[in-house]
Amino acid sequence: MNVWETAFLWIALALAASVVSVRLALSVALAEILFGVLGGNLFHLQPNEWVNFLAGLGGVLLTFLAGAEIEPEAMRQHWKASLVLGFVSFLGPFLGAMAYAYYVAGWDPNAAKIAGIALSTTSVAVVYAVMIETGLNRTPLGKLILAACFVTDLGTVVALGLLFAHANLWLLVFVTALAVTMAMAPRLTRWFFRQVGVHTSEPQIKFILLLLLMLGALAVKANSEAVLGSYLLGLVLAGTMAQNRDFLHRIRSMTFTLLTPFYFLKAGSYISLSALWGAAGLISVLLAVKVVAKTIGCYPVCRWLRMSHRESTYTTLLMSTGLTFGTISALFGLTHGYITQAQYTVLVSVVIGSALVPTIIAQAFFKPAIEEQRAVRTEVPKRASLVYEEG
Amino acid sequence: MYSRILVGFDGSAGAERALNAGLALAKALDAELHVIMVEEDLPKYAATIGEYDEVKQQRDAYFAQLERQVHLAAQLAQVPVQTHIVAGHEVWAIVDFAKHHAVDLVVIGHQGHSTLHERVFGSTASSIVAHVPCHVLVVK
Numbered sequence: 001m002n003v004w005e006t007a008f009l010w011i012a013l014a015l016a017a018s019v020v021s022v023r024l025a026l027s028v029a030l031a032e033i034l035f036g037v038l039g040g041n042l043f044h045l046q047p048n049e050w051v052n053f054l055a056g057l058g059g060v061l062l063t064f065l066a067g068a069e070i071e072p073e074a075m076r077q078h079w080k081a082s083l084v085l086g087f088v089s090f091l092g093p094f095l096g097a098m099a100y101a102y103y104v105a106g107w108d109p110n111a112a113k114i115a116g117i118a119l120s121t122t123s124v125a126v127v128y129a130v131m132i133e134t135g136l137n138r139t140p141l142g143k144l145i146l147a148a149c150f151v152t153d154l155g156t157v158v159a160l161g162l163l164f165a166h167a168n169l170w171l172l173v174f175v176t177a178l179a180v181t182m183a184m185a186p187r188l189t190r191w192f193f194r195q196v197g198v199h200t201s202e203p204q205i206k207f208i209l210l211l212l213l214m215l216g217a218l219a220v221k222a223n224s225e226a227v228l229g230s231y232l233l234g235l236v237l238a239g240t241m242a243q244n245r246d247f248l249h250r251i252r253s254m255t256f257t258l259l260t261p262f263y264f265l266k267a268g269s270y271i272s273l274s275a276l277w278g279a280a281g282l283i284s285v286l287l288a289v290k291v292v293a294k295t296i297g298c299y300p301v302c303r304w305l306r307m308s309h310r311e312s313t314y315t316t317l318l319m320s321t322g323l324t325f326g327t328i329s330a331l332f333g334l335t336h337g338y339i340t341q342a343q344y345t346v347l348v349s350v351v352i353g354s355a356l357v358p359t360i361i362a363q364a365f366f367k368p369a370i371e372e373q374r375a376v377r378t379e380v381p382k383r384a385s386l387v388y389e390e391g
Numbered sequence: 392m393y394s395r396i397l398v399g400f401d402g403s404a405g406a407e408r409a410l411n412a413g414l415a416l417a418k419a420l421d422a423e424l425h426v427i428m429v430e431e432d433l434p435k436y437a438a439t440i441g442e443y444d445e446v447k448q449q450r451d452a453y454f455a456q457l458e459r460q461v462h463l464a465a466q467l468a469q470v471p472v473q474t475h476i477v478a479g480h481e482v483w484a485i486v487d488f489a490k491h492h493a494v495d496l497v498v499i500g501h502q503g504h505s506t507l508h509e510r511v512f513g514s515t516a517s518s519i520v521a522h523v524p525c526h527v528l529v530v531k
């Protein structure tokens with residue numbers, strides 16, 4: 001296939017995924033993964049060099065956007081509780097899944113580490129969407145859970161960025177550059193944004209790309225993962241980004257139009273349907289391991305934080321969800337040769353399952369007291385009433 | 392007979408008929424009228440909060456427009472109304488609201504899906520009828 005034929009095929013799948021996601025009110029990421037599965041298994045969709053680059057850049061920007069979505073104020077208000085809850089939410093499944101993969105499933109140490117990292121995640125976006133529907137996002141409990149999700153994902157990207165890095169001079173250079181960039185980026189970004197303003201040539205987006213690519217280049221030199229720098233940069237720029245909503249919209253549009261489709265289609269294309277059928281048992285067990293490990297880690301902390309049994313179970317189940325970072329971790333493992341395609345299939349299937357199953361159970365059986373949430377979310381416009389009182 | 396009436400409203404022709412019926416009933420019975428609008432096509436299992444939020448903002452703008460429409464209709468009918476915009480599943484949002492606000496009567500419009508569609512997916516109206524703990528008026 002020539003370059004245009006390849007591009008045509010990938011964009012056709014991306015378009016189909018977009019349309020399906022809009023029609024079914026499903027995340028475009030999930031739709032792209034599913035279309036990637038179809039493409040990979042039915043049309044032998046094969047990522048080439050430039051697809052890999054676009055996909056990689058998509059992953060970097062996606063991670064940056066995920067980091068930039070944190071509410072710094074919520075994190076400041078609940079930093080102690082969110083740090084504890086987020087950390088145990090990462091550590092429990094990281095150790096549990098890694099131990100199961102290594103001791104029971106017989107995976108090699110690196111593959112077991114990837115399993116631990118991929119299943120340690122929490123999907124902030126899935127949790128956020130559920131909270132909007134329950135009204136929890138406006139309560140202190142909701143803000144605490146969301147802040148804890150960011151901490152969990154931080155644990156995931158740090159583990160991904162450091163566990164496989166080579167302890168050499170490049171790692172030192174990367175860590176130093178990362179620390180300096182994190183310290184300087186908020187002020188520098190605000191200054192640069194003021195200098196250039198909004199323009200069709202998007203100097204603001206190019207500036208952020210420059211920082212991300214510099215960190216990515218150094219991360220790869222150290223055999224680390226570019227998403228570590230991206231996520232941390234996103235976190236430190238979250239306050240700046242909150243004041244530049246329009247910028248976020250523009251960079252998000254660019255990312256979701258041209259980059260992440262390649263990323264998620266590629267992620268889906270590596271899922272082997274034949275391996276999927278053969279590993280259904282392992283997928284179920286690993287999903288259970290993730291949820292149980294999250295429960296062992298999170299539930300006692302929730303109770304310690306004086307949440308009721310219902311709230312604790314609900315929180316624990318929401319913390320068991322995963323999608324973006326789980327996929328990123330599994331893809332990192334596959335592209336670096338730490339896991340096989342069959343193991344990748346297992347991990348991504350568990351990750352997708354963890355986006356669905358715990359959410360459904362939490363919503364169906366453990367939704368916290370509705371009255372309180374409804375009272376918050378229920379707005380009672382008085383315009384009509386006032387008109388009659390006046391009339 | 393009914394002191395608190397809830398109308399499910401999504402801007403469709405069937406929902407408009409339900410709203411008119413709800414307004415007429417509330418006026419005749421001097422009942423408290425609530426109108427619920429459910430944002431149900433928000434992306435599930437999003438990859439980032441932004442993906443969800445952008446669609447939510449679009450839906451908020453659309454439903455704010457519907458809310459104005461409801462208030463205008465209420466002013467014309469001279470019936471006080473309270474509107475509620477919630478995110479979630481259409482059926483469960485209405486059922487939850489009816490349960491937790493002691494609603495006596497739910498008024499909904501008939502959507503008029505094909506027989507095949509209703510056989511496969513069931514209708515919103517029949518699901519609401521099956522689950523709300525009060526009377527339901529389906530307006531055709």
